Amino acid sequence: MITRCILNIRLNTIRRGICTSRPSSSVFQKIKHFLLAEERDNFDADNIRKAHEKDKVDEKEWALIYRDVGASRTFYMTAAFLPCFIIGSTIFAVDINTNSPSNRFDFVQKLVTDAEELGSLIVLPSLALTVVIAFLARVQQLRLIRIYQNKKDTESFMAIQSKLLVTQHKALFRRDETAGFYFADDQTDGARVALHFLFGNIQIGNRKFMIMDDMFKANNYRSYMLNETSVPPRL
Template identity: 80%
Template sequence: MIIRCFQNLNQSSLHLYRGICTSRPSSSVFDKIKNFLLAEERENFDRDNIRKAHQKDNVDEKEWALIYRDVGASRTFYMTAAFVPSFIVGSSIFAFDVNSNSPGNRFDFVQKLVTDSEELGVLIALPSVALAVVFACLIRVQQLRLIRIYQNKNDAEQFMAIRSKFIVKQHKELFRRDETTGFYFADDQTDGVRVAMHFLLGNIQIGSRKSMIIDDMFRANNYRSYMLNETSVPPRL
């Protein structure tokens, strides 16, 4: 009887082990981040996406129509909003630890960075400059790129842009159609020059502030052309 009990126990354990092994593993944080960055989007102006945009921005859907939605800008905003403060905090900890503590009392990661820097010598300037350039580009794009644009249903001349503020926040910027101007680059310029100009100067100006938009992110081309004063016929809202 004792032997049978052990056999039954072993069989139960085996079934349990198989059940655990064949169960679907839970997604990790990295999988969620990957899905956030790479997941296929539904139609950019899908009804559910429009509703979520109005809720997120706290904008009245009865008064404002969503005419521009840049999913890439939204994603890079959150990435930059997480990276920049983390980089600043990490750099501050590094500088404080190096200046305040002896090598034996420093954090492990700080001491490792110091050791690697000493081994690289003057070559440390290369990754430092590259990191500074990436950091500056992220901040510049964060300042220029518009995330969403709404148009007033009661006054087609009035618009509202959702853009970055202080890198980690989003805010609403009201403007009128007569305040907008599009930048048009010469046809003989190379694609590389045009991209560089977009990053440095943007491709539209709202009032005195330069911004950057992507034409394909508008609901339709007539919304873009009307906002930039290229046509005089207001689109259907």
């Protein structure tokens, strides 16, 4: 009996140890590892196949040369946020103008109460919110998500870009329509990033866009597309 009790105590101790043990890596480390792995494998076969399938682009005809993972993620975040914000603002405005204070939604009553407590200071958060929304909309409009190059006609390209801020569409362009902007190269890092986000760093036709140089498959794809070199890259 004594032996059985000792065995039960040891077994319970082991079980408690297993239940209370912590994982070897935190959630943040796993997320960081995932993000870094995604960047390293930006042009692996599986990611290329998924990009072609998502964009409905023939892999035999078009080669993926630019894939901005960050632009893709921020696109979906912004595309989800902006409609929700517009719907919420519409509900707020309608509720304020049509219902008495006691019959309004709870969140509307709370926002009105907070605004009354802030008084004239309400201008500051309102202005900050306006700037953030304008910035998100501008970035959504500027950033290119993916770029393909035609395998048969190396002068022909296809860009996946934002349309109406919440959808994506394909835009065809040719190499002679592109040009790079270098006016921000001699600025500090912060100023250069700000200028790129405001004005873009390339032009396609009569529109300005923003690209990240390190998101190209290789630098020669970028330099050829922007007419900096004349030797077509290997596709």
